[in-house]
Amino acid sequence: MADSIALLGSTGSIGVQTLDVARNLGIKVSALTAYSDIDLLEKQAREFRPPMVAIGDDTLAPELENRLKGLGIQVLSGPEGIRAAAAVDGVDKVVVAIVGIAGLLPTIEAIRNGRDVALANKETLVTAGHIVMAEAESRGVTVFPVDSEHSAVYQCLAGNRKQDVERLLLTASGGPFRGMGYDELRNVTAEQALKHPNWSMGSKITIDSATMMNKGLEVIEARWLFGFSPEKISVLVHPQSIIHSMVEYKDGSVIAQLGQPDMRIPIQLSLTWPERCANEFPRLDLIKSGVLTFEEPDMEKFRCLRLAYDALEEGGTMPAVLNGANEAAVKLFLEGRIGFCAIPQLIEKTMLAHEVNTSPELDDIIEVDKWAKRMVGDSVCI
Ligand SMILES: NC(=O)c1ccc[n+]([C@@H]2O[C@H](COP(=O)([O-])OP(=O)(O)OC[C@H]3O[C@@H](n4cnc5c(N)ncnc54)[C@H](OP(=O)(O)O)[C@@H]3O)[C@@H](O)[C@H]2O)c1
Numbered sequence: 001m002a003d004s005i006a007l008l009g010s011t012g013s014i015g016v017q018t019l020d021v022a023r024n025l026g027i028k029v030s031a032l033t034a035y036s037d038i039d040l041l042e043k044q045a046r047e048f049r050p051p052m053v054a055i056g057d058d059t060l061a062p063e064l065e066n067r068l069k070g071l072g073i074q075v076l077s078g079p080e081g082i083r084a085a086a087a088v089d090g091v092d093k094v095v096v097a098i099v100g101i102a103g104l105l106p107t108i109e110a111i112r113n114g115r116d117v118a119l120a121n122k123e124t125l126v127t128a129g130h131i132v133m134a135e136a137e138s139r140g141v142t143v144f145p146v147d148s149e150h151s152a153v154y155q156c157l158a159g160n161r162k163q164d165v166e167r168l169l170l171t172a173s174g175g176p177f178r179g180m181g182y183d184e185l186r187n188v189t190a191e192q193a194l195k196h197p198n199w200s201m202g203s204k205i206t207i208d209s210a211t212m213m214n215k216g217l218e219v220i221e222a223r224w225l226f227g228f229s230p231e232k233i234s235v236l237v238h239p240q241s242i243i244h245s246m247v248e249y250k251d252g253s254v255i256a257q258l259g260q261p262d263m264r265i266p267i268q269l270s271l272t273w274p275e276r277c278a279n280e281f282p283r284l285d286l287i288k289s290g291v292l293t294f295e296e297p298d299m300e301k302f303r304c305l306r307l308a309y310d311a312l313e314e315g316g317t318m319p320a321v322l323n324g325a326n327e328a329a330v331k332l333f334l335e336g337r338i339g340f341c342a343i344p345q346l347i348e349k350t351m352l353a354h355e356v357n358t359s360p361e362l363d364d365i366i367e368v369d370k371w372a373k374r375m376v377g378d379s380v381c382i
Pocket residue numbers: 008009010011012013014015033034035036037038056082097098099100102120121122123146147148199200201202203204205263
């Protein structure tokens with residue numbers, strides 16, 4: 001079990017739940033970071049007393065410093081401050097719970113400093129999986145998944161041989177609009193999209209769940225975490241979110257991992273593996289949860305999932321384009337500037353305009369991300 005962690009993105013949904021786990025297990029916190037929520041960051045710093053905190057928005061650093069005066073906590077700021085927190089001394093694991101591509105460089109920083117990573121941020125592996133996993137391997141660093149689906153796959157693979165796997169089955173709730181026709185989807189609002197049926201999460205991932213881009217990002221994430229080709233990674237809609245994913249083997253056996261839809265379970269496992277620690281989280285009651293159902297995903301209605309498979313197939317910089325365009329389009333949707341169905345349209349348009357670099361370096365990924373975001377912004381302004 002980790003004795004001490006650095007937690008990047010401590011004020012978000014995963015961040016707050018990670019601190020809940022750390023509190024329950026008595027894990028020390030050596031660094032906390034946020035982008036702009038200094039009220040919550042201050043409160044967390046007062047409780048956990050890390051030697052270091054970092055705030056992404058530079059302009060808020062003087063205020064935070066003032067609030068934490070006398071507590072012996074170093075206050076850093078900006079992207080460099082967050083990277084420094086990723087490399088803080090004396091931690092067993094760096095938990096990356098930042099949202100979006102902003103998580104990429106801090107993850108790389110943690111790995112280059114030889115820190116094991118508990119990775120919630122899926123955009124890191126989506127945009128630069130080949131670089132991140134190669135860096136981790138060369139430095140002997142473990143990247144442990146926090147995402148419930150990947151945590152499930154990790155557990156279902158344990159003790160088995162990779163060559164015996166037929167396919168991974170990632171489950172998806174289908175989001176709040178699963179049963180809707182395409183015409184109805186055109187008129188859904190951000191408020192409706194933010195009401196996920198089973199999980200309580202940050203706004204970006206909740207919209208990604210409604211478009212099913214979240215599952216597309218997870219397919220790409222699984223490709224890099226577990227090293228299987230896209231044909232071996234399937235998606236299965238399972239509206240109850242009780243089975244978190246499965247692995248099918250050559251002999252016809254299917255191993256599944258089940259549990260309550262509670263992110264604290266995979267977060268805790270990422271900090272304790274291979275140990276499993278007792279906790280007071282609600283238990284799964286299969287009698288009460290009732291019938292478990294499964295459906296094929298509709299990739300025509302939820303086009304983002306199809307686009308993610310296409311991007312993975314194309315490879316190189318294309319997944320970073322998919323991700324950057326998605327981040328920009330989701331932001332516009334949350335601001336009420338575009339409709340729900342414009343999200344996949346803008347992503348597709350951006351992907352079509354992109355000339356793939358098949359072996360990108362980190363700088364190329366960062367550039368392509370900016371380009372994709374600009375393209376989406378320009379398409380909407382015209
Ligand atoms: N939530 C879930 O249940 C869940 C499940 C699986 C995977 N994930 C993945 O985990 C990641 C975090 O998700 P979340 O739902 O916890 O997101 P969230 O609630 O939006 O929290 C995001 C965190 O990142 C910080 N942040 C935002 N922009 C930043 C930037 N530019 N630089 C540095 N820090 C920044 C935020 O700080 P402020 O609060 O100050 O803005 C906050 O601490 C995402 O990649 C998501 O896909 C989430």
